[in-house]
Amino acid sequence: MTLMRSWVAGANSAEGEFPLNNLPYGVFSVGGDDPRCGVAIGDMILDLAAMEAAGLLRLSDDLVFDVPFWNEVMELGPEAWARLRVMLFGFLGEGAETRGIVEPYLVPMARARLHMPILVGEYTDFFASAHHARNMGALLRGTPGLPANWLHMPIGYNGRASSVVVSGTDIHRPLGQVPQGAFGPCQRLDIELEMGAIVGTGSTLGQPITTAEAAEMIFGYVLLNDWSARDIQAWEAQPLGPFQGKAFGTTISPWIVTPAALEPFRCGPPVREVPLLPYLQEAVPGFYDVQLQVQMQPMGAARASTIARSNYKHLYYSAAQQLTHHAVGGCDMNPGDLLGSGTISGPEKAEFGSLMELSWGGAEPLTLETGEVRCFVEDGDTMTLRGHAQGDGFRVGFGPCAGRILPAVNMPGW
Structure with missing residues (x-):
């Protein structure tokens, strides 16, 4: 087009x-x-x-x-x-x-x-990039292998709708417990490069939906930064998973891009190592060629540095597949529900969608274009996600998804 x-x-x-x-x-x-x-x-x-x-x-x-x-x-x-x-x-x-x-x-x-373009009903975040899942496995478990269930179904958790904010909103560094029960400000503050799908029409409690029905239910897409406190997350996520490490802020871009606008950029699914069960199969794959990037700008720096570039097509599960799986047990979905794609990492290091991966857990610091060195996000840093689909002489963009980190709130006891 x-x-x-x-x-x-x-x-x-x-x-x-x-x-x-x-x-x-x-x-x-x-x-x-x-x-x-x-x-x-x-x-x-x-x-x-x-x-x-x-x-x-x-x-x-x-x-x-x-x-x-x-x-x-x-x-x-x-x-x-x-x-x-x-x-x-x-x-x-x-x-x-x-x-x-x-x-x-x-x-x-x-x-x-x-x-904020919508009233967020519920917020669910997924874990749908195989490259990110393998990287996190190598970092956290010492092996790049995927969990046994990962190739069979979308993995997700229920997040906090109350802390979803629009681009330009400052985020305070979270307080919390870190490994071995110490308390204080997060020291390993991270971002996650994601896209969010907005549910436009609801489903009925107790009734599953098909992937075709799920695709029709999606009103549009936004860029999404799932801010992550890696040290808090590491201590609490045994055995139940993300809680305070993910609850303090999620930033979305201000403009909702419709599926109709993205239709010319639809692309095929990834190669499947394990055939999906029939309820997750798509007659029309719900993947799009959307170029993504992460920028970091320390306070006082003359310009932002691009630290990663990725693409929405690197996901293993589409938004419609995520929505279908979400409802398969009978959970009713409602207008305004927000589904985070999960971190979108590509196969090369320059395509990794989180600082945890880019700095390899802090062992390989990044040097920005302006000379600053970072492993994780520091106070005063502004993180900006950008994305667009490239057409013939035009592009379909989302506007920036930006947030600046403020110091932790002073609290007695630390």
Whole structure:
């Protein structure tokens, strides 16, 4: 697919993230205005709430864009989602007869503040990259072998929806118990390069779903940084798994990129070492060629350094397979549920998606482009994830997924 041209001039740049091909959804405010729903186009945001209030855009009998989340649109279902995308093409496409009517509803992105795009219902994080799983096995168990169940089903854990935040939100270094029962600030603070899938329509308690149904339920995708306290995690994760080491913060990018925008970049599944059971098999593989990178910028550094590059296609299980497995035992899924892909690492060291892997547990420090040396994230460091799918003369991007680490909160007892 080539660039779809828009009358919004900034949308036609080959390097921009938000061409007409994309049209990602977010929540924004300007000045003291209330946050509301908008769509990114070039370097502008189309104010859907204002258009709806003016009677220029309607998806249902009720107003759905005047709230600070996309959950009400999600609940309308895939038919309404497709209808909205067609309407936006009509408003913003090159030569649109409605340009004069729509143009006053564009807001410069530089003036806007971006907010959480959804109300997160539940948050589940998976462990779906074979390269990451093997690396962590080598680091933690001394062997790169995979757990016995790993090639048979997506492995995940239930995280904290309350600490999912939008890009640009500062994160405090967590306190906690570390090996041998000592207490204090985390000393091995890490990131995980992930993508998140947002569930748009729900399922019924007690009823499993197929992978085809799961794919239809996914409203869109975001970049996701699953901040990780490796020393706290190492002490607590015996025998039950992640808890405080993962509960203090998860950052997502502000724009929701739809499956329709990513469709041209769909790619095949990985080579399977073990055939999947029928309920996990996909007639249409749910993998996408999305280029990803991790950047690190210490406080005071002149610029950010790119420390890793990976790709969403390195995953072993798709979002639809993860969602299907999540519901197979009867767990009901709801609009706004967020599924983290798990760390997306490639086969080469430069493609590893966590500092734990990049520094090999701290044994191989990284030297940044500006000269600083890092094994893990230090106070004042800003970590930024970026991602885009590359088309012919255009790209479909997500916007940055960034967070700065603040010192641990002072607490009596340490």
